[in-house]
Amino acid sequence: MQKIFAFFKLIRVVNVIIMMIAMMLCYYCLNDYLIAEDLLDRKFILLLISVALTAAAGYIINDYYDVKLDIINKPEKVIIGNIFSRRQAILFHSVLNVLAITASMFINIQVVFAVITSSILLYLYSVSFKKQFLIGNIVISFLSGFMVFIIWLFNKSIPVHLILFYSSFAFISTLIREIIKDTEDIDGDRNYNCKTLPIVAGIAKTKNVIQSMNFIFVGGIILLLLYTNQISFQSKNSENIFSFYILILVLVPSLSVFYMVNKATTKKHFSRLSLVLKLIMIAGIFSMLLIKF
Secondary structure: OOOHHHHEEEEEEHHHHHHHHHHHHHHOOOOOOOHHHHHHHHHHHHHHHHHHHHHHHHHHHHHHHHHHHHHOOHHHHOEOOOOOOOOHHHHHHHHHHEEEHHHOOOOOHHHHHHHHEEEEEEEHHOOOOHHOOOHHHHHHHHHHHHHHHHHHHHOOOOHHHHHHHHHHHHHHHHHHHHHHHHOHHHHHHHHOOOOOHHHHHHHHHHHHHHHHHHHHHHHHHHHHHOOOOOOOOOHHHHHHHHHHHHHHHHHHHHHHHHHHHHHHOHHHHHHHHHHHHHHHHHHHHHHHHHHHO
């Protein structure tokens, strides 16, 4: 039983479930013509499984190459080497990737290409990109946005402007959070010879970058509020509720990030900032529900 729980922890099962929920919301809420039963479509279920397995494999290979680093940053959470051997971790990674690619073959060639590309990028991120200046952050953020865009590759009847908005939302919010996490883990990363933004540029300049990116992020949210008439809501009341929801649960917390970044000086401060960004991302995902209802 301990190994089962450890495996779920290794693949970040909560994150994977959130990812699958986000994809289901994208597919159902952003498409005017779908009904709830369409979520049970065989090919769509295979898409969910394929993306979930790819992400799970990515988490495993990331931990595999991060064992020494995690012993410094979060020793209480190290699984590979304690509960599972390194050989078992590689086996899990390989099997999950093979299953993901196999499942994608029953969908379409574009999804197959997307899954293979994502698997390769996740591997390269773990081996090399994450140690390099900004490249790792951009790759993970791209994959976060691509998770939304793959829905359009699966079903092109979804309005592309909505897909692009939520893809962009996922990209920039993830990028901000990844840089915050690098700042939080600066001590361990420095010992591991990483060249992350806070190590290369220093914490003060990194905070300026975060503030600039958050300014762009907030600007995008404000534009969304100004152009909600471009979204096909089920009713006028839905549009008003959506605007209020975005204002209170996305815009206001995003504005608070400016203050929190300015005051952040310790690992605990940046950890709290990372949590706030994660909650903003989750709130943004669930805003899709208000488009359909």
